[in-house]
């Protein structure tokens with residue numbers, strides 16, 4: 563598995579490289595955004611770990627450039643505490659996940675595995691999370707034996723979140739994907755729908771499968 567680590571803090575880069583290599587990853591490191599963009603655009607990586615603040619080109623600009631080139635390589639952003647706007651912008655630009663510094667290499671590894679599982683995964687027609695079963699073809703939803711009736715939008719929302727478990731989606735991404743046209747970003751439409759959906763799919767023990775990620779958006783939890 564080839565990983566490109568883009569991080570200008572050399573001690574962090576070294577630690578990540580060492581940690582990943584010990585687990586059998588093949589790691590390339592770049593300390594400079596301009597160089598990193600060239601590498602990312604010309605070589606094949608299984609995942610890119612991308613810091614945001616970099617000399618040369620910054621991480622968000624690299625990400626934007628790659629996605630404009632239709633390069634779908636999985637990207638995990640490294641963000642500093644407080645970089646909330648950058649985090650949201652990164653997710654909107656198509657980052658697959660983010661980690662806030664400081665972090666443990668083990669955490670990064672589990673995110674890398676999750677991202678790779680998601681992006682290489684076959685699009686299954688039946689999805690199960692605990693005793694929640696969703697058939698994306700027949701659109702049947704069940705919690706245990708109990709059938710659940712969802713509206714088309716509710717189903718669209720559930721499907722979108724559920725196809726990428728653990729991944730955080732911003733409200734903008736959810737609106738663009740599920741509603742498909744521009745809404746006032748200040749609308750609370752997404753929150754209203756998530757609330758309704760949560761209530762409908764809640765199990766007997768009141769567990770919530772959709773988590774609110776404060777200040778960012780929502781994600782579907784793998785139970």
Ligand code: CA
Pocket residue numbers: 569570571613614615616
């Ligand atoms: Ca940095």
